[in-house]
Amino acid sequence: MAFVDEDLSIKERFSLLLLDPGEIYFEDFSVYFYPTGLKSISEEEATRRRCRGRLKICSKSIVFDPQDVSQPIMKFPLRSCIKIEEWSPPLLSKIGSKRDTLFIQTPQTIQMKAGNEIGPYNFKKGDSQYFFTLNFGTAEDVVHPANQLARAATLPMADQDAMIATIVYSRQKRVKFDTSRLESLYETIVVEMVGERITPLVVNPGRIMVTSTILYFQPFNNVEPVPVMKIKLSDIKRLVKRRFLLKHVGLEVFCDDSIRSNLFLVLSKPEERDELYAKVVEQPGVRLQESGQENMMLLWQNKVISNFDYLMYLNSQADRSINDITQYPVFPWILADYTSLELDLSDPLTFRDLSKPIGAINTKRLERFRERRKDMPEPKFLYGSHYSTPGYVLYYLVRVAPEEALCLQNGRFDQPDRLFKSAAETWNNVLSLPSDVKELIPEFYQPEMSDFLINRKGLKLGTCQDGSTVTNVVLPPWADDEADFCRKCRQALESDYVSHHLHHWIDLIFGYKQKGPESEAADNVFYYLTYEGAIDLDSISDPNEKASMQSQIMEFGQTPKQLFTKPHPTRFSAPNPVAAVGSTEQEATQRSNQSFIGKVETSPRPELPSSSSSSASAGPVQDQPEGAPCSWVNDSSVLPPHSIQDSGHLENSKPSLSQISPRSPWERITQLQPSFSYKLHKDSVCDLKLSSNNNTVFSVSKDTQLKMYSFEDQRQLRSVSLSNMALSSVIITPDDKNALIASWDNSIYVYSVDYGRVLEVIPAHDDAVSALCWQQGSSIFASASWDSTVKLWAGEGLNGGGQRIVADVLTELDHDSGVTCTELSQDGSLLLTGTKDGDVNLWNVEHQVALRHFQSHHGPVNVVIFSPDCQQMASAGQDSYIRVIDVNTGTEVFAKDGEHEVRCLCWRDHILFAGDGGGNLMVWDMAKAQLVASFNQHIGAVNCIQVSSDGSTVVTGGQDAKIIVWKSS
Incomplete structure (x- = not known):
């Protein structure tokens, strides 16, 4: 799904979700806040107690975001502010002497994220006074715009919107596109216009520019993770025209072969949207991949694609997008049995009647709807509520998208008795309650996304009238756990019964029974404002009426665009024709999924638990019903705009290189110089490690040699031939007395530095050992092999003390292809693995459970690593991509396509070192996701990198058999 799940400990807490729907964030200021005021205590005491933060000016409020995350964010609604003025200090006062102190008096203060908890x-009532000192600027910088907006807040809604629109227009007109952000001097500007970026419940305005090579979006504020979003036109795979608020003004951009949307833009007029679309498409570098609707229907009929895939495709065609919560993908209730101990998919009574809308299944309730309709004025309707609304989407997803739920419901969760507590109770409600006819969302049919049923965040959702506390969703007796519930729902969706009847539901939602006489006959009539073409908002002259209509459209649901005007064909009952030609049905399905990837949107997964212990209880979630697209089920989640650390707010983010203090070890990292190099190996250097004092390097090579070299003496200390095959990896114990070396001869060698001999040869795998990994302090190490396994070993004596190392196998983790690389988290609780087929897997070490699976690369994965805080993981492959994914959410936060394939990575603090096939040592500042330096001294690929703990020394080993020692100048 597209909802943001922030890790508040490492990211700025403020987001546009904390504002009122439609509210605009303009700018912010660095300030000091005086929590005890300035009138009742001494200046010295006030200065001691002050706290730093950002004061944000928004169209309907002023927001203070303290740097101390234990303190709540405070919002001051402008409509209730009594005074917003410069504070006049007493004589001889140091505070306020520079006319930089702001005074706010208000009877209402809204406190959010207190204790850093969602x-x-x-809502704090009572007259309160607040004092802020601006660190850069004067109080007038805030007073003038705030009072102007406060005056607008007192007007009627339509007049208020008009005045704010005037202010917005004036501000936006002064903001030009920053042409210094252009990638190249040779770009030709094709078109520039103003638009909005759409994410769930958030509309963020900015400037859109299309050049001959790149599509840019520059927001007018600094809330986005990067100052300017850039999408290469050559990367765009799909460009889909969308509706927004029933108007054809949206454009969604897809840039890879997954279901993730990179950008959802909305323009002011259909003509502007069409012009933007045309200008992008006509550029020479654009190669769109489109699939015709008729072809997709045929694939579904022939059982080449699954029911789930086809429904996702239809949702996409009907303008349903995971980025627009008012048009979230809609899925049907399939099961009608939530009480049995076992689920019988062979019994038709297990299933809901798909030929009827959800509101017509209960005949007694339907009669009441019909009777009510007789007395209605035109236009008449049966159902006052819709089957898909923002409220219903968040009803299901409140546990994984609590901030969106709070935003939609004015800062409060719904009453506990009205929350999503039980699958059976919700089903009973949609059959009986007069105002409940909601359908489902895709997450119900995706086992890997079952976290939406679990209260992993420990949200305080309240206590029901019967005394029960709302926590996890109560599952039917036939479900073993949340993943099993979704898995069985998916099996039901893909069952023969549903395959033979699904076209009836398609007729109701997307087809000929959606409108007109056929909808009347099918008892499928909703309120007229939910239908496309029912009203033209631009034709309404009364601003109050227009605002009311727009609010109703947003809140009460939108019927999908009608796709079919004739009955939809049924699915063929015959076996898959592709499978019948010399292959199994499973193989045919897998081939079809590979060819179909990227043509259909589906919701990405919610976050995984941050702790391995809590996640292990869920068990594996990778089992799929037959026909399910493996490459989607295991795909990583969407790139929400707030999921990348906002480097624009320096108080709440790691510093970039330009802000590093002189004492920082990374201050001169962009000025690395090769100190010296040596060439002792006769073939490519595969791996190297520094000794504990950083004075000696241990290296292994394809030449079968282990070498030890002293930096101080600049001479070779040891040269050992261990195997008759290449050595791939090396581990050094903290006391530098023992080394573990992996070899292509399937073995692990234990070498004693003190005794100068091999103490033990461990027959580890059935094929070459490709990598070893271990974290100091842990008694467990891992070995990866081309035999498609990773083994976890208990290594007695690994942490030094002169003991003999004894390794015993703890467990074996199976993969679908050869494992090329592996990495343990710093605490040893998580394990990353990369394979020859491009997969990256995240494992729980204690429970040996696969937590996540990512189809991250095309071709072998060369390296996987964790960030120093283990909040992120990076991978690089032969496809030349570096990808960084948030561990907690599974969200891809960074992706870079390089000129050469990246062979190795090393992450220290916020600096990511990368070595590529072109001999380049690249230095990335991950706080800003910028390449800050690149050096080239190797001939051929850089295969391995090690960085000393103090950042003073970088050592690289290359395909040219050279080892280069780099020092900061």
Whole structure:
């Protein structure tokens, strides 16, 4: 799904979700806040107690975001502010002497994220006074715009919107596109216009520019993770025209072969949207991949694609997008049995009647709807509520998208008795309640996304009238756990019964029974404002009426665009014709999924638990029903705009290189110089490690040699031939007395530095050992092999002390192809693995459970690593991509396509070192996701990198058999 799941400990807490829907964030200021005021205590005491933060000016409020995350974010609604003025200090006062102190008096303060926890807002009543000192600027910089907006807040809604629109237009007109952000001097500007970026419940305005090579979006504020979003036109795979608020003004951009949307833009007029689309498409570098609707229907009929895939495709064609919560993908209730101990998919009574809308299944309730309709004025309808609304989407997803739920419901969770507590209860409600006819969302049919049923965040959702506390969703007796519930729902969706009847539901939602006489006959009539073409908002002259209509459209649901005007064909009952030609059905399905990847949107997964212990209980979630697209089920989640650390707010982010203090070890990292180099190996250097004092390097090579070299003496200390095959990896114990070396001869060698001999040869795998990994302090190490396994070993004596190392196998983790690389988290609780087929896997070490699976690369994965805080993981492959994924959420936060394939990575603090096939040592500042330096001294690929703990020394080993020692100049 597209919802943001922030790790508040490492990211700025403020987001546009904390504002009112439609509210605009303009700018912010660095300030000091005086929590005890300035009138009742001494200046010295006030200065001691002050806290730093950002004061944000928004169209309907002022927001203070303290740097101390234990303190709540405070919002001051402008409509209730009594005074916003410069504070006049007493004589001889140092505070305020520079006319930099702001005074706010208000009877209402809204406190959010108190204690750094997501929960209902605290609406503090009573007259309160607040003092802020601006660190850069004067109080007038805030007073003038704030009072102007405060005056607008007192007007009627339509007049308020008009005045704010005027202010917005004036501000936006002064903001030009920053042409210094252009990638190249040779770009030709094709078109520039103003538009909005759409994410769930958030509309963020900015400037859109298309050049001959790149599509840019520059937001007018600094809330986005990067100052300017850039999408290479050559990377765009799909460009889909969308509706927004029933108007054809949206454009969604897809840039890879997954279901992730990179950008959802909205323009002011259909003509502007069409012009933007045309200008992008006509550029020479654009090669769109489109699939015709008729072809997709045929694939579904022939059982080449699954029911789930086809429904996702239809949702996409009907303008349903995971980025637009008012048009979230809609899926049907399939099962009608939530009480049995076993689920019988062979019994038709297990299933819901797909030929009827959900509101017509209960005949007694339907009669009441019909009777009510007789007395209605035109236009008449049967159902006052819709089957898909923002409220219903968040009803299901409140546990994984609590901030969106709070935003939609004015800072409060719904009443506990009205929350999503039980699958059976919700089904009973949609059959009986007069205002509940909601359908489902795709997450119900995706086992890997079952976390939406679990209260992993420990949200305080309240206590029901019967005394029960709302926590996890209560599952039917036939479900073993949340993943099993979704898995069985998916099996039901793909069952023969549903395959033979699904076309009836398609007729109701996307087809000929959606409108007109056929909808009347099918009891499928909703309120007229939910239908496309029912009203033209631009034709409404009364601003109050227009605002009311727009609000109703947003809140009460939108019927999908009608795709079919004739009955939809049924699915063929015959076996898959592709499978019948010399292959199994499973093989045919896998081939079809590979060819179909990227043509259909589906919701990405919610976050995984941050702790390995809590996630292990869920068990594996990778089992798929027959016909399911493996490459989607295991795909990583969407790139939400707030999922990347916002480097624009320096108080809440790691510093970039330009802000590093002189004492930082990374201050001169961009000025690396090769100190000296040596060439002792006769073939490519595969791996190297520094000794504990950083004075000696241990290296292994394809020449079968282990070498030890002293930096101080600049001479070779040891040269050992261990095997008759290449050595791939080396581990050094903390006391530098023992080394573990992996070899292509399937073995692990234990070498004693003190005794100068091999102490033990461990027959580890059935094929070459490709990598070893270990974290100091842990008694477990891992070995990866081309035999498609990773083994976890208990290594007695690994942590030094002169003991003999004894290794015993703890467990074996199976993969679908050869494992090329592996990495343990710093605490040893998580394990990353990369394979020859491009997969990256995240494992729980204690429970040996696969937590996540990512189809991250095309071709072998060369390296996988964790960030120093283990909040992110990076991978690089032969496809030349570096990808960084958030461990907690599974969200891809960074992707870079290089000129050469990246062979090795090393992450220290916020600096990511990368070595590529072109001999380049690249230095990335991951706080800003910028390449800050690149050096080239190797001839051929850089295969391995090691960086000393103090950042003073970088050592690289290359395909040219050279080892280069780099020092900061």
